[in-house]
Amino acid sequence: MKDVFSTLHPVVTFTYFTAVLLFSMCFMHPVCLTVSLLCSFLYSVLLRGKKAIRFNLLYLLPLLLFMAVINPAFNHAGVTILFYLKNGNPVTLESILYGIAAAGMFGAVVLWFSCYNAVMTSDKFIYLFGRLIPALSLILSMALRFVPRYKAQIQVISIAQQGIGRDVSNGNILERARNGLQILSMMTTWALENAIETADSMKSRGYGLPGRTSFSIFRFDRRDKAVFGAMLLLMAAILTGAAAGFNTMRFFPSLKLLPPNAFSLGVYCAYLALGSLPVIIDTAEELKWKRIKSEL
Amino acid sequence: MEAYQIRALSFAYPLREKLALKNINLIVKQGEFVTICGKSGSGKSTLLRHLKTVLTPHGTKEGEIYFYGRPLAESGRRAQAARIGFVLQSPDNQIVTDKVWHELAFGLESLGFDNKTIRLRVAEMASFFGIQTWFGKDVAELSGGQKQLLNLASIMAMQASILVLDEPTSQLDPIAAEDFLGTVKKINRELGTTIIMTEHRLEGVLPMSDRVVVMDEGEIIVHDTPRRAGEQLKEMNHDIFLAMPSPMQIYAGVDSTLPCPVTVQEGRQWLDDLPIDNKALREAPGAQCRREPALRTEAGVPPVIQLQEVWFKYARDLPDAVKDLSLEVERGQLYCIVGGNGTGKTTALSIVGGILKPYRGRVRISGRDLRKMSGQERAANQPALLPQNPQLLFVKKTVELDLYEMLAGKQLSKEEKEQKVGDVCALAELEGLLQMHPYDLSGGEQQRAALAKVLLLEPQILLLDEPTKGLDGHFKSKLAGLLKKLAALDVTVLMVSHDIEFCARYADVCALFFDGGIITQNTPRAFFSGNSFYTTAANRMARHIFPAAVTIEDVIEACRNNL
Amino acid sequence: MQEQSLTVSSRNRRTLVAGVLMTLVIPATILFGVYFLGDRKYYFISLLIVLYSMLPFVLVFESRRPQARELLVVAVLAAIAVAGRAAFFMLPQFKPVAAIVIIAGVCCGAEAGFLVGAVAAFVSNFFFGQGPWTPWQMFCFGLIGFLAGILFKKGFLKKERLPLCLYGGLSTLFIYGGIIDLGSLLMFTPQFSWPALIAIYISGFWFNVVHAVATVFFLFVLSRPMIEKLDRIKIKYGLLEP
Incomplete structure (x- = not known):
């Protein structure tokens, strides 16, 4: 399935990721955590396919387990003491549960960020901040162009070194390090000297004149408005829930959850809707295509 | 209308006594195509940089430059940024941002246009240049030729009325260069943009130019239409002729009262008009040129380089880069x-x-497999490769230190090292450049310094990758002289090149590479006179009369013998 | 003379912005966090303070409308710091970022040092993935470069190998290692506690030591040639001219 959510206006996608990331970090309620974890997992698989599943199971899961275990070892707050460690510190039910919750939270954040990285490409970021911080976003754009160029140049230099009989991948650690430094040093000279021409080209094209504008190829269209509106509504609902205390739970000194009611269920549904928004949009688009194809 | 009027301009760089520009007087009219030529170091680039205030180098300046009737300095930065477009040598260095669309808009952003105007201008330019398909790409995905076109387009989007180009094709291969120059001509013809360019690939540029300015030692020595410039230079008998197109060089070598030809087509006409004794030619075609020895193969001695049915690809899923290549x-x-x-x-x-390993076939150096040699043997037999970009070999802050760096690991006394470095400097004519920073050298000098570094390895086999790229005629003949000296020392040289003229003139054997393998190989004369398209300009010009004449000298000699 | 007054006024503005942040915004953030964020307060307060501390640099840099060559120096050095890793593909865990940031701070001033560090961290995460660690890394590398520039200006740090190596080792070990580990602790614990902090420092110790050793090594070998190159380019660009 091709991702349609990432074709939305950068303002929409950026707001979305900011919201889900902040919500995931703040809302430690079990339902909220589950919803966030589930939605981020689904979207990351949708975006990155099998690779995402393997990464999630192979690296993320053990990390989360480790984090869940480590918390009660150092955090001894809580009233429900289960047993004592050898050094005399108590292990509490609260700290175990908090460890699990924190691990879940961290997992959701990492997963959301992996989606963010796939959707918010550098040009979108530069567009968003081009007006606000023009000089720095230009630096960013230049650096992003230079990094692959320099990496390629490092390759070319190391081949050229082999061509005069200096094999860079052989030898012991010290020799390798020396070769690497030699190449890095050559690349630095090359980069700095050649950048002078880049500065000339910028000056020649009027960089530094007052009143510089920032061009973009993005347009905030009706679809963006609709999605943005829906997003804002959902966020408002979720924040109302947060203000009422439905989205968090108290871990210390003792566990405390507000009892669920119709309102809180509504808030959780809103959270679920927000979290699965990209997946919903993508699925709707897929169905639309199927329909158009069948009508042909 | 005069776009530029330069009056008595002289210029010297700081801390240097020699004038880089001496009393330059030049008028460029609106819509003209002016080509400036001269050896490297003759002040071409310095002159071009004076045409735009932000790029003018520091130094002491005398004289005046008028831009549309007013002193250049008086037209503000904004007007200059928009109206005077500047394309520099390196396609890569001029690009600032990481996306094609952003690069196209860069100048317009500086000028402060709104989104709508920029969108229109960018769309116009992309369509005019036929680059709309790359619009959303990363700059890194483009080829060198495409990058240079992008630079041109992003300048033209600012609606420049003057286009100044400083050797814009020197880093491009011939096909991309042709493409680029075609686009420049199109801009001149269809938009009426004034073009001022320096270039050493004059074969393609001179026929397009309205006027030629020839510079030497910071002075303008000739300033006229290409045809008349050729005639004047012939009278002056100036060595700048090495850079001129083949028909003009042949014209200069033959006594005639006919007008100077500029293109191959005119050259053919010119040859037809010469009073050549056609009868003798018809009786013995091809006999008019010196015979060259046939390809020699010494029996019993293994060739120095031998490739047998070599296959190579960069990754398992990629297509073969080298297919069934055999070579001796x-x-x-x-x-x-x-x-x-x-x-x-x-x-x-x-x-x-020995940098890449074939997955099938054999590579033998002096009859033995490189990979089976011991470390020491290998070091003695390993070919040394001079990369396309000489900058890839520079490590130190002066040329001298860079040369000594090559000997760093060797067990030699100080005197021996000095001896070796001195020898190689004499060979590559680097005296006087030793204390310079390698990056402050000109292209040709960098090439020689890099070659000197490689030669300090005392290789028996030298591999050269496009050694004439970006060199002017003068430096090319210096390089050829150097290669001759090496041949006398029994060094074997294998080079790959786009430069047909150079290979035809100096090679012992030429081979045509196509689709991963060698299609044919022969001595240069037999090789090029057998081809119809892929051959030298001199041969294309003269083949209907002297089929075996391949180089400019061949044609001149044949003409002289038959007049 | 003009240059001097320019830098003075920009420094004053930075001090002013910093002052406002410290006296008003940061206490407000802390109060907000304590009252509204419950268990997550430590993380969010620290994160926001990290972000605030980068703000003055951004504002000052933008408001003085830097020239093309200044932008290029920062972009080139940051890109070298990121791409430099590729030269050591055969030696994992060898990251030259901190070394190059320090050299930038010493050669081009505290502001450039900060920017090179922050941009390098940010750009490198475009290739390795952004995450909750991004602002912390930007802050740490920025701070290392900034301090290098300040210390050099005050005369505590010289363009010599030994002081640079000493500063490099200590700053990567304590500033980078110390703050990054603190950040990751606050990310997933409800309360700040010293034993937990010590535990995380111990668990990350060898990792940080390798990083510090790499930085010292890079500075030992690279500092002199890199400083030479930068000084040369400063003359060639005319960065020393007004």
């Missing part, structure tokens, strides 16, 4: 591989150099 080079030969871009020439060179 004898000791002391200068073996040139010519052929188009992307045919695998450079890959083949890396295979010979």
Whole structure:
């Protein structure tokens, strides 16, 4: 399935990721955590396919387990003491549960960020901040162009070194390090000297004149408005829930959850809707295509 | 209307006594196409940089430059940024941002246009240049030729009325260069943009130019239409002729009262008009040229480089870069591989150099497999490769330190080292440049310094990748002299090149590379006179009369003998 | 003379912005966090303070409308710091970022040092993935470069190998290692506690030591040639001219 959510206006996608990331970090309620974890997992698989599943199971899961275990070892707050460690510190039910919750939270954040990285490409970021911080976003754009160029140049230099009989991948650690430094040093000279021409080209094209504008190829269209509106509504609902205390739970000194009611269920549904928004949009688009194809 | 009027301009760089520009007087009219030529270091670039205030170098300046009737300095930065477009040499260095669309808009952003105007201008330019398909791409995905076109387009989007180009094709391969120059001509013809450019690939540029300015030692020595400039230079008998197109060089070598030809087509006409005794030619076609020795193969001695049915690809899923390549080079030969871009020439060179390993076939150096040699033997036999970009070999802050760096690991006394460095400096004519920073040298000087570094390895086999790229005629003949000296020392040279004229003139053997392998090989004369398209300009011009004449000298000699 | 007054006024503005942040915004953030964020307060307060501390640099840099060559120096050095890793593909865990940031701070001033560090961290995460660690890394590398520039200006740090190596080792070990580990602790614990902090420092110790050793090594070998190159380019660009 091709991702349609990432074709939305950068303002929409950026707001979305900011919201889900902040919500995931703040809302430690079990339902909220589950919803966030589930939605981020689904979207990351949708975006990155099998690779995402393997990464999630192979690296993320053990990390989360480790984090869940480590918390009660150092955090001894809580009233429900289960047993004592050898050094005399108590292990509490609260700290175990908090460890699990924190691990879940961290997992959701990492997963959301992996989606963010796939959707918010550098040009979108530069567009968003081009007006606000023009000089720095230009630096960013230049650096992003230079990094692959320099990496390629490092390759070319190391081949050229082999061509005069200096094999860079052989030898012991010290020799390798020396070769690497030699190449890095050559690349630095090359980069700095050649950048002078880049500065000339910028000056020649009027960089530094007052009143510089920032061009973009993005347009905030009706679809963006609709999605943005829906997003804002959902966020408002979720924040109302947060203000009422439905989205968090108290871990210390003792566990405390507000009892669920119709309102809180509504808030959780809103959270679920927000979290699965990209997946919903993508699925709707897929169905639309199927329909158009069948009508042909 | 005069776009530029330069009056008595002189200029000297700081801390240097010699004037870089001496009393330049020049008028460029609106809509003209002016080509400035001269050896490197003759002040061409310095003159061009005076045409735009932000790029003018520091130093002491006298004289005046008028831009549309007013002193240049008076027209503000904004007007200059928009109206005077500048394209520099390196396609890569001029690009600022990481996306094609952003690069196209960069100048317009500086000028403060709103989104709508920029969108329109960018769309116009992309359509005019036929680059709309790359619009959303990363700059890194483009080829060198495409990058240079992008630079041109992003300047034209600012609606420049003057386009100044400083050797814009020197880093491009011939096909991309042709493309680029065609676009420049199109801009001149269809938009009426004034073009002022320096270039050393004059074959393609001179026929397009309205006027030629020839510079030497900071002075303008000739300033006229291409045809008349050729005639004047012939009278002056100036060595700048090495850079002129083949028909003009042939014209200069033959006594005649006919007008100077500029293109190959005019050259053919010119030859037809010469009073040549056609009867003798018809009776013995091809006999008019010196015979060259047939390809020699010494029996019993293994060739220095031998490739047998070599296959190579960069990754398992990629197509073959080198296919079924067989090749033999004898000791002391200068073996040139010519052929188009992307045919695998450079890959083949890396295979010979032992950098890339073929997955099938054999590579033998002096009859033995490189990989089976011991470390010491290998070091003695390993070919040395001079990369396309000489900057890839510079490590230190002066040329001298860079040369000594090559000997750093060797067990030699100080005197021996000095001896070796001194020898190689004499060979590569580096005296006087030793204390310079390698990056402050000109292209030709960098090439020689890099070659000197490689020669300090005392290789028996030298591999050269496009050694004439970006060099002017003068430096090319210096390089040829150097290669001759090496051949006398029994060094075997294998080079790949796009430069047909150079190979035809200096090679012992030429081979045509196509689709990953060598299609044909022969001595240059037999090789090029057998081709119809892929041959030298001199041969294309004269083949209907002297089929075996390949180089400019051949044609001149044949003409002289038959007049 | 003009240059001097320019830098003075920009420094004053930075001090002013910093002052406002410290006296008003940061206490407000802390109060907000304590009252509204419950268990997550430590993380969010620290994160926001990290972000605030970068703000003055951004504002000052933008408001003085830097020239093309200044932008290029920062972009080139940051890109070298990121791409430099590729030269050591055969030696994992060898990251030259901190070394190059320090050299930038010493050669081009505290502001450039900060920017090179922050941009390098940010750009490198475009290739390795952004995450909750991004602002912390930007802050740490920025701070290392900034301090290098300040210390050099005050005369505590010289363009010599030994002081640079000493500063490099200590700053990567304590500033980078110390703050990054603190950040990751606050990310997943409800309360700040010293034993937990010590535990995380111990668990990350060898990792940080390798990083510090790499930085010292890079500075030992690279500092002299890199400083030479930068000084040369400063003359060639005319960065020393007004």
